[in-house]
Amino acid sequence: MAEAAKQPLLEVTGLKKYFPIKGGVFGRVVQHVKAVDDISFTIYPGETVSIVGESGCGKSTTGRAILRLDEPTAGEIRFNGINLLALGKREMRRMRKDLQVIFQDPFASLNPRQTVGEILREALAIQQVVPKSQYTEKIMELLANVGMRPDSMDRYPHEFSGGQRQRIGIARALAVEPKLIVCDEAVSALDVSIQAQVLNLLKELQRKYRLAYLFISHDLGVVRHISDRVIVMYLGKIVEVADKQSLFANPQHPYTRALMSSIPLPDRRVKRERILLSGDVPSPLHPPAGCRFHTRCPYAVALCKEKAPEMKAAGETHQVACHLI
Template sequence: MMMTADQTKKPLLEVQNLKQHFPIKGGILGRTVNHVKAVDDVSFTIFEGETLSIVGESGCGKSTTGRAILRLDEPTSGSVFFEGKDLLAMSKSQMRSMRKDLQVIFQDPFASLNPRQSVAQILGEALAIQNIVPANQRRERIIELLSHVGLRPDQIDRFPHEFSGGQRQRIGIARALAMQPKLIICDEAVSALDVSIQAQVLNLLKSLQKEFKLTYLFISHDLGVVRHISDRVMVMYLGKVVEIADKKSLFDSPQHPYTQALLSAIPVPDVSKKQERIILRGDVPSPINPPQGCRFHTRCPLAVERCKTEVPALTNVHSTHQVACHLVP
């Protein structure tokens, strides 16, 4: 499999030909009549200590990819190697023991915390399940975790409704950090927060990454956020990867027409600088019956006949930049 990062780094996660097709039932007998092809033959690598971001429109398969990696949804096919071990080949008990290394921060801090549990109970439950810290040392460990995410020790016995949205997300981060993970999947982790709070949480994630040598898979639709936190960026469209590149290459020289359209929508703070907006025609096709050939061809302003029949392969533009487009040499 092609890699697009510093070859001296060690691969932590390797996803190969991942597919997530959800069955559609119909008829009196409830037979499968079709599938929603949410993720369709996706491959990528994440290296130790980096942040790989996945971006794209709603419904492109970003969050489904993260859930499939964690086996929150069982993938249809493919392989997910974590430190050389295939997660999809593991039994439920084997996977349970791996979960301490693979954690997730969810999008909605209001829904991801149990309103009936205090902070001590929420974080203590995580420590107890994996038996990481002896029972008589858990409270001390929870206070330590709160300090890492910018919360006070006297907040340990409070309940989620007593916190702001940003503080709740810090509790979610502390819960993920409690497992001493190697990889954290951030699923739209700041999209539900105010802009000023987003910046604080992003800076917190970056400082924790440096302190604990964490690796992030960061899922977002906000390109401004992605530009701030990423080392590399992967662009998805309708269940397919269309471009992977290091952050500088992608933002300075996007190659795929879809990526170019996404970047053209980023607001420019300097009104004296005019930026041409690329308006995509039509709607995103249904993932139940995606277009033949390149899935973007129905909306692409540059599409040719070949795009309608032949699926473009993900090929190297240079060592740190790959694109799936017939029009890119």
């Protein structure tokens, strides 16, 4: 990608999010769930970076921490060179114009007591995107952009299907003209046919407005369809970052390979070695020492139990955190 030479849009460095667990009589903090533990990555303007991983690996938490919906424990988030974590409440609210989010559950992400028009009007009013006299016009434009009819404006969310509601959610995010949209499992709750429509819509909007996406998903098929680069997470850490082509053609980390081998193949005659991982994901309360994957890794050696692997280059656009590479 030619973007490598450009200014990064979002630079995440050493991001950590620990959730305290309180216990005892006085509600002292007794432990931490290390949901996201020291991760760093970059997103360039107009690109789609995906985070994949299984449930509980910290991918959604990463998205929420970047948006400061959950306050990160440590780390630095630079957006266009501005450190978001240093901003005050008021400045952050203004900054939110540039960072938007689309949620997973289209039934929970719209206020049931507002019409679609009110939902979009509110977004326009909060960030004062256009003067008041142009609200209606702008709302029409937003609805058209996401493939909804203009008469949807006066209707309530419960009158729409899941796919339509997700479009409304996208329109709300677009209303403030953001530069980056965090798509948190944005299509996971939809039927496969609707998924494809919404993904294509996202791609179309990306071209039109030069949006960058941080696309959080557990579905490798979806990720393959939409991403430029892919981040693979396991138990709060990044295990591999690569260009989409490079990652899918040549996965390096044993965990990534196991993930890849779980994608169903359309052709029954092609036989592939299926890598089955044994055991469960360890608890993020007490992550294993050394490489977090060593408890389930078929190739683990003594070193893996002792030393956490660093990110290493495994190609021009490919990095991996494994001692064996």
